[in-house]
Amino acid sequence: MIRLSLNARRSFWLNSKVTDGPVTRTVTPKELLYRFRRQAGAAGISDLELRVLLGHALDLDQAGLIARSGCRLDGDQIAVFTSLVHRRTEGVPVSYLTGTREFWSLPIRVNPHVLIPRHQTECVVERVLAHTCPAAKPGILELGTGSGAISLALASELPSGRIIATDISAEALEVAGMNQRRLGLDNIRFVRNDWFDGLGAREFEVICSNPPYIDPKDRHLDSGDVRFEPRIALVAEDSGYADLEHIIGTAPRYLAERGWLVLEHGYRQGETVRAIFNDSGYRAVTTHLDLEGNERVTEGRYSG
Numbered sequence: 001m002i003r004l005s006l007n008a009r010r011s012f013w014l015n016s017k018v019t020d021g022p023v024t025r026t027v028t029p030k031e032l033l034y035r036f037r038r039q040a041g042a043a044g045i046s047d048l049e050l051r052v053l054l055g056h057a058l059d060l061d062q063a064g065l066i067a068r069s070g071c072r073l074d075g076d077q078i079a080v081f082t083s084l085v086h087r088r089t090e091g092v093p094v095s096y097l098t099g100t101r102e103f104w105s106l107p108i109r110v111n112p113h114v115l116i117p118r119h120q121t122e123c124v125v126e127r128v129l130a131h132t133c134p135a136a137k138p139g140i141l142e143l144g145t146g147s148g149a150i151s152l153a154l155a156s157e158l159p160s161g162r163i164i165a166t167d168i169s170a171e172a173l174e175v176a177g178m179n180q181r182r183l184g185l186d187n188i189r190f191v192r193n194d195w196f197d198g199l200g201a202r203e204f205e206v207i208c209s210n211p212p213y214i215d216p217k218d219r220h221l222d223s224g225d226v227r228f229e230p231r232i233a234l235v236a237e238d239s240g241y242a243d244l245e246h247i248i249g250t251a252p253r254y255l256a257e258r259g260w261l262v263l264e265h266g267y268r269q270g271e272t273v274r275a276i277f278n279d280s281g282y283r284a285v286t287t288h289l290d291l292e293g294n295e296r297v298t299e300g301r302y303s304g
Ligand SMILES: C[S@@+](CC[C@H](N)C(=O)[O-])C[C@H]1O[C@@H](n2cnc3c(N)ncnc32)[C@H](O)[C@@H]1O
Pocket: 114, 115, 116, 117, 118, 121, 143, 144, 145, 146, 147, 148, 149, 150, 166, 167, 168, 169, 172, 193, 194, 195, 210, 211, 212, 213, 232, 233, 234
């Protein structure tokens, strides 16, 4: 929950640019949403986002918000909501404002040190599960774990799995560790590493990653939520392919015989990524589509 000083609250209240006028102390959630709707809409904030922000300000889920839609709000609650809407109009992603994003039905805590997990990335989890047998206590390596979303989803499905998850960012690993404690999923070991460095001669049944893959020159980096996300989580040299290439080329040293590498990539990178897998000696190279029908995850099996 965001805490504001009295002066800050008064200032947000008086300077609100998204309300039609001062919001009275007797307003209900329903009236407050109505008041904000028009100007928030003009600023590109959807009704759903407004409701999520109001739920966060009131510490209620969406069902609770509906149940309490006729209750009177106090000044603090309105000030917190007003502040959240202001920051959203400045472009701050809703997930950074609420501090949470749902992934694989798990509430994942996020902050500006980590990428906000995308639902497309659930395809990585599906493919890793397709290659693992829970009874075999599979060894899994995730590279570039960020908030820990992929590994936490895998740990929730594979309690007997032995999962190692790495990231180069100490701040990201703090977030991942916090998520692990909150969710009570203790079969993951988070390690600070530059990709494979320092891993030793381990053999994993599956290695997976959603590495940075955006071309540093991509103009989409200047718009939307990505403006607020860590650049180290987004961009890679060589037109976005440097980290994908490094991982595909190095993974065979760490894969068990006939082990799988599963990689997320950009929706226009499928053809090139398949070529890199094939040139590096992988078999059964296949690209899977995300729910929008875009090429999103490519996998291959390495057999020496
Ligand atoms: C696209 S984000 C993926 C985060 C998370 N796995 C997800 O899917 O939401 C890429 C992650 O790779 C990490 N990363 C970037 N360069 C790295 C490197 N050289 N070694 C390890 N991790 C790295 C970033 O810190 C970031 O957390």
